[in-house]
Amino acid sequence: MFPRGVAVGMTRRLVHIICLVVLLFAKDIVMVKHGDFKTCQQSGFCVRQSAFADLVDKVPSFGSQYELLPDSLKIDEGKGVVTAHLLDQKQKTPFIFELFLLEHDTARVRIKEAPPIKPRYELLGDLALASSLPASVPIAKVNRTSTGEEIAVHFGVSGKNLLVLHARPFRFELSVNGVPAVSFNDKGYLYYEHSRSKESTPALENQAASAADGNVPVEEGANKDDEITKLQEALNKDLWEETFNGKTDSKPNGPASIGFDVSFPGSSNVYGLPQHASTFSLKTTRGENREYDQPYRLYNLDVFEYILDSPMALYGSIPFMMSHKKGVSSGVFWLNSAEMWIDVEKSKGTGTLSKLASYIPFATSKETSATTTSTHWMAESGVLDVFVFVGSTPNDIFDSFTAITGRPAMPQHFATAYHQCRWNYMDEQDVADVNAGFEKHDIPYDVLWLDIEHTDGKKYFTWDKTKFPNPETMQNNLAGTGRKMVTIIDPHIKRDDGYYVTKEAREKGLFIKDKDGNEFDGWCWPGSSSWIDYTDPAARQYWAEKFQFSEYKGSTPSLYTWNDMNEPSVFTGPETTMPKDALHHGGIEHRDVHNVYGTLLHRSTYEGHLLRSKNEDRPFVLSRAFFAGTQRYGAIWTGDNTAEWGHLAASVPMILSIGVAGVVFSGADVGGFFGNPEPDLLLRWYQVAAFQPFFRAHAHIDTKRREPWLFGEPYTSLIREAIRQRYRIMPYLYTLFWQSTQNGSPIMRPMVSEFPEDENTFGMGDQFMLGKGLLIKPVVQKDQSSVDVYLPKLAVWYDYTSLGKVAPSAAGVLNVKTPLEKIPVLLRGGTILPRRERIRRASNLMLHDPYTLLVALDHKGEATGTIYADDGHSFRFREGKYVLSELSYSSGTLSARGVRLGNDAKLSDADVDALSARVERLIITGLSALPKKVELDGRQLEFTGEKVDGDVYKIVVKDPKAWVGRDWKIHVE
Known part of the structure; x- marks a missing residue:
């Protein structure tokens, strides 16, 4: 330039x-x-793959070119491996098919050219996958038809999972307990552009020409030959060179794209494919009533001030999709780091596996007239290496996917608190003044960030010696107040x-x-x-x-x-x-x-x-x-958003989509990166972000300063209170982060993952759960005096502030008043939620402060919870230096039990004292009457009680002198 x-x-x-x-x-x-940025129509491989799918829809036989050769089939039942040769009959290109059955109800399918002219790139080792993958599982049972054209493989606990391979045309289906879950190549879109020399004539050109003699439907008034010509041209678009906005891609290796379809029979919703500024339940991009006119694109891009409600590519790409229907969850992950486009289409119909009953007597058939979601995946290059996950609930899929790609890292304690950032805090005095502002206004924060202006001429690992002559002193001064610094x-x-x-x-x-x-x-x-x-x-x-x-x-x-x-x-x-x-x-x-x-x-x-x-x-x-x-x-954020109400609303489904794809530590810039938020927008953003995994305020260099105290009252006090809400729930939040390291469960969860039997939650992306215990509904419109919250009937719900029971309508909807100081936050009955009420300037200064346990009873008068604690910064938790306490309330008794994982030895009393803290307060709500006494080990405890509403009572027990990490029981009689 x-x-x-x-x-x-x-x-x-x-x-x-x-x-x-x-x-x-x-x-x-x-x-x-x-x-x-490109549309599909401007992307050569997207045009070619889409044209192939369109032709298959018009001439179904066109998509039947891949055949698995039964004579080549080899099955290792003990290792759970199936291999075979796959042949593209029309192009006479051979492929190797491999199926690996793994723990966590996972099937891995690899299809590669055998061999290509030039080896294709594969994401090997731990570049994307975990360093240690789940072990293989044996095949429980194998069934074949007499011709060998179909083979059924049973695997998983009690052989509950069934994978059926079809030889001609090649496809496979997975079911769970006889219920259809996933179908691969059911629509016949599999198209693997084989390696070729530039001089060779693409086989598809001849195929398209020969299709002119077939029964190809065309639009009324269209010329049949013209349509075939267009198909022929599309199938050969930009094979060896491609130009966009004056820049040419030389494509020295020619066409190498791969496409295939995956369907989810009976599932109306699919989720994932981050990152897009779209809805949580993905909208359709294909079919008559499609909601977007472009496929979802996965191609990491710096999209300056991105627009909303769009399938355009953004900063991150995870080729993972999840689906759920009652009783069955499933997921698909394509291990491929090339550019992708994915179409989503919905249609009414029967479950795919119902077709099998006529010729595979051992296959269980269950008809469904529910909507089926079909997806078309297209990548520019690489190999076909697909993981398919099945289970009963979304939580099963989170566990399976992160078992493959790696469990989330356990963050330091400070990282889960509040961060203050802008482009740029300009010099050491600016840093000192901002830090002093938080002190003066009694607002906690943990991290101050410096953007690119801190460097010497944008040379990273350096400092501008005029603006930051004493960087070590500056950092040490912050550290002296318990705070950290981040540089870009x-x-x-x-x-x-x-x-x-x-x-x-x-x-x-x-x-x-x-x-x-x-x-x-x-x-x-x-x-x-x-x-x-x-x-x-x-x-x-x-x-x-x-x-x-x-x-x-x-x-x-x-x-x-x-x-x-x-x-x-x-x-x-x-x-x-x-x-x-x-x-x-x-x-x-x-x-x-x-x-x-x-x-x-x-x-x-x-x-x-x-x-x-x-x-x-x-x-x-x-x-x-x-x-x-x-x-x-570590963490990511959603990129350069804007100070608009729409971007606040969009942050929720964006973070949910990222979370279900394994990246549980994410957030959006509070207030919006671009533009100057109105005070009420900034406040509403703080109120919801306080309950999201990564909590950082950030702003563009051209925006007005917006530190939390700059908008005057009542906003200073209300923003302070929103941030303090975050610090109160730090023990709960830190425990959620630990839980995610065990099973990949998101911190911020979609409603469907907590209520997988409630179909009203399946498409919901405008409210969310923080863990299993808190439900949050953001206020995303200006001057919004009330909002409707959907409360699943399976649970009892309490107002988080008053702790009184709430009574939704028969449809499960609760209208909540939302004055400036409040957004709807509901506490789920059956939850024991740990908090710390002594708010200090930084979260690490609270690590040894006592706990308050908030117990909200369900309809059975029961509740459960967990507290995890460690030193907040080191890896010594891997050596057993942690406290894990399981809490339960049942039949009037609150029990605590210290838990050790695996072979971890019991902690000494000194270790418990160093890592834990006492319980200074116990709050129980949902009681049907006030108790006469509360005891711990025969010692009567002081408590107060009140009726919070109707026949619901709450008690507050003062200083029971119980320690988290030790075993004890408190009796409420």
């Missing part, structure tokens, strides 16, 4: 202004932002021979190359830049070493990291990102690794923090880009 010699001579400020002009121009054309470190490296990172990385050959093998030169915040190639293990090791205190001068143990712009964002690149024909380690094209690139930076930074602390402290690293497995390295 600018000659390097000119850029080098520019002042830092001038370079910054030019970069801002680039982005601000994009901002000016926000209404036509679609023009900056992006992947673009300024092309400056005097910059040590540039010099070292160039000498080691660690930069991404362009298509001609030269160091790639693009434009980002520093001006002319190069990008570290994190696909190279040597580059990841080099990057990790940069976080050593001896390398990152001015850093301290209380400094943590923010990785931004890691899609990667390239201002001068196609679609503001890296050209697809750029080259990575081993000659791999960028198109193959694009979506995993940002996660590999995230990983490298995480490993750098481990290295600097000698593996003693848990890292905190925030990333904007993400992929499957990101949850192993």
